[in-house]
Amino acid sequence: MESRSDKKERTRRAILDAALGLTEDTGLAGLSLRQVAKEVGIVPTAFYRHFDxxxxxxxxxxxxxxxxxxxxxxxxxxxxxxxxxxxxxxxxxxxxxxxxxxxxxxxxxxxxxxxxxxxxxxxxxxxxxxxxxxxxxxxxxxxxxxxxxxxxxxxxxxxxxxxxxxxxxxxxxxxxxxxxxxxxxxxxxxxxxxxxxxxxxxxx
Amino acid sequence: MESRSDKKERTRRAILDAALGLTEDTGLAGLSLRQVAKEVGIVPTAFYRHFDxxxxxxxxxxxxxxxxxxxxxxxxxxxxxxxxxxxxxxxxxxxxxxxxxxxxxxxxxxxxxxxxxxxxxxxxxxxxxxxxxxxxxxxxxxxxxxxxxxxxxxxxxxxxxxxxxxxxxxxxxxxxxxxxxxxxxxxxxxxxxxxxxxxxxxxx
DNA sequence: AGTTTCAGTGTACGCACGTTCACTGAAAGG
DNA sequence: CCTTTCAGTGAACGTGCGTACACTGAAACT
The missing domain is CATH 1.10.357.10 (Tetracycline Repressor, domain 2)
Structure with missing residues (x-):
């Protein structure tokens, strides 16, 4: 089974991977929190649970x-x-x-x-x-x-x-x-x- | 006196200079047409008279x-x-x-x-x-x-x-x-x- | 069993953006 | 002198953005 912290870690990884992918087009400067969230499949505000x-x-x-x-x-x-x-x-x-x-x-x-x-x-x-x-x-x-x-x-x-x-x-x-x-x-x-x-x- | 094309050229230069300056902070990717226009002292839409x-x-x-x-x-x-x-x-x-x-x-x-x-x-x-x-x-x-x-x-x-x-x-x-x-x-x-x-x- | 924690939700806000369009007024040109 | 050109205006639009706030529901803890 998957513990709560396991799941959190998995989401964190998904955010990192999504960001790494999206950055290839636009650079980090052109990366938006909302894009990342959409890619990961979470709502934009949930991003803040993982990064400031x-x-x-x-x-x-x-x-x-x-x-x-x-x-x-x-x-x-x-x-x-x-x-x-x-x-x-x-x-x-x-x-x-x-x-x-x-x-x-x-x-x-x-x-x-x-x-x-x-x-x-x-x-x-x-x-x-x-x-x-x-x-x-x-x-x-x-x-x-x-x-x-x-x-x-x-x-x-x-x-x-x-x-x-x-x-x-x-x-x-x-x-x-x-x-x-x-x-x-x-x-x-x-x-x-x-x-x-x-x-x-x-x-x- | 200043001919019409002289003035246009001067504005064009001002746009280039403003852009070059603003780019130092954000990169070209983070540069907005409106920022440049404000810096130059023209209205945003006037930008299109000089660049597509x-x-x-x-x-x-x-x-x-x-x-x-x-x-x-x-x-x-x-x-x-x-x-x-x-x-x-x-x-x-x-x-x-x-x-x-x-x-x-x-x-x-x-x-x-x-x-x-x-x-x-x-x-x-x-x-x-x-x-x-x-x-x-x-x-x-x-x-x-x-x-x-x-x-x-x-x-x-x-x-x-x-x-x-x-x-x-x-x-x-x-x-x-x-x-x-x-x-x-x-x-x-x-x-x-x-x-x-x-x-x-x-x-x- | 009862309580606390907390990853993720959903709404709503104000803001800056690019682009459209009809316009003005002075310089250029006939 | 009258017409044309055209750099710059100003209002309006739709969109995507970061962030605030109150919330839910299941896992974790006591």
Whole structure:
């Protein structure tokens, strides 16, 4: 049987899912409480039993979306062989994750510069955390003697390229994927090779 | 004296400026015809004398914003000395332009993933043109034997980093600018060095 | 068994929106 | 000078919005 809190949780999920879907067309800014309620099958005022405002809903979606992103990076980490293969694996995992979870990636891309200030800031903060996390991963690569500041600069560059690539994947047809993969691999390779050579040159 | 068409042009400009300003808070999606009209000091219906719809207004703003971007790249081109100095000059010009023309850069950043499909697509098309243009500039650097396809991959990477940096500049306080400059220079350097080394290695 | 809690209901409100239409009055043009 | 053009007016419309309020009825608790 279903307890009261179970049912509440199910409705909450339905609201999140409906919002995520509706946001794809209009962005969070163009999302109305009434649309969501209609989609879920509840009366508009019942929305307030679950969220104080659309912004709070947005923050929950940010949380959820970045969980998905973190799952991705965890997926890359396990089984990380040679430096050359890391590039291929990273790109493959990115493409796979974005296509499997279009909604969350699209949400992040959109709301990064989107309408609500509080949601926008939350996305940015999460990206900063994500960059920091990635820079720790980079520290494990054979890039000895890099300062953590420099690793974050590289990390920032890589995350930026990742976002751009994700957006490409989101708008692409399936037949364009090989080209996108090739481009992403080349770019990641350029960044890593560039970082290694530039730094080793500077230290000479 | 002021002719009738002069006055019309002035009102049109006022609408564009008002829209550009109001968009900073809400995005183009959250912009209402009535808000714009109130700001300009005309009655809502008079808006239609100048634009068929908010989307058309948006397209005009896209046009305008990318003119500003192209002016920037022209500014970089003139006086381009050694490869090392190109990096410094490019970053300086970018920072300067973004700060002098926040509104247009912010508009591009926002509407790239923003609400209206037609405006979003227009921004993307303009970015593709811009990438192509940049790849022609890159071809003049001492990167012999690069295919134009590879140059566009590099160009795509650089433009992506440029957008990310622009967004940083837009949200930054003046005191954070030196750090952003440093980061942008490092990243641009990494990309160029990486591209040179990776390719020369591949050709060996 | 009796009471409390609370997710969801239904009505009603005032507001801002885009768009319509017939209009005005001064500039442009014959 | 008389006519045409046309940027801007002003009232009116239907719609969807967020939110308030009093409510119901079943689950949870004592």
């Amino acid at each position: 405002s659309i912004d709070q809903l947005g923050l929950a979606l940010v949380e959820e979306s970045f969980s998905s992103l973190r799952a991705m990076i965890r997926d890359v980490r396990q089984g990380s062989p040679s430096l050359g293969q890391i590039v291929d694996r990273s790109v493959d995992v990115l493409v796979e994750h974005v296509r499997a979870d279009r909604a969350h990636f699209g949400f992040i891309a959109r709301e990064q510069s989107g309408g609500s200030a509080v949601v926008r800031d939350a996305v940015r903060r999460q990206f900063e955390l994500f960059e920091r996390e990635l820079s720790l991963d980079l520290a494990r690569l054979p890039m000895d003697h890099w300062s953590s500041a420099d690793l974050q600069i590289l990390s920032n560059l890589i995350v930026g390229a990742m976002i751009t690539t994700s957006e490409s994947i989101l708008h692409a047809e399936a037949r364009d994927l090989p080209e996108i993969r090739h481009r992403a691999r080349s770019q990641l390779m350029m960044m890593i090779v560039g970082a290694l050579n530039w730094k080793s040159r500077e230290q000479t | 719809s908010i989307d058309q207004l948006g397209l005009a703003l896209v046009e305008e914003s990318f003119s500003s971007l192209r002016a920037m790249i022209r500014d970089v081109r003139q006086g381009s000395p050694s490869l090392g100095q190109i990096v410094d000059r490019s970053v300086d010009v970018l920072v300067e332009h973004v700060r002098a023309d926040r509104a247009h850069f912010g508009f591009i950043a926002r509407e790239q993933s923003g609400g209206s499909a037609v405006v979003r697509d227009a921004v993307r098309r303009q970015f593709e043109l811009f990438e192509r243009e940049l790849s022609l500039d890159l071809a003049r650097l001492p990167m012999d034997h690069w295919s134009s396809a590879d140059l566009q991959i590099l160009s795509n990477l650089i433009v992506g980093a440029m957008i990310t940096t622009s967004e940083s500049i837009l949200h930054a306080e003046a005191r954070d600018l030196p750090e952003i400059r440093h980061r942008a220079r490092s990243q641009l350097m990494m990309m160029i060095v990486g591209a040179l080394n990776w390719k020369s290695r591949e050709q060996t």
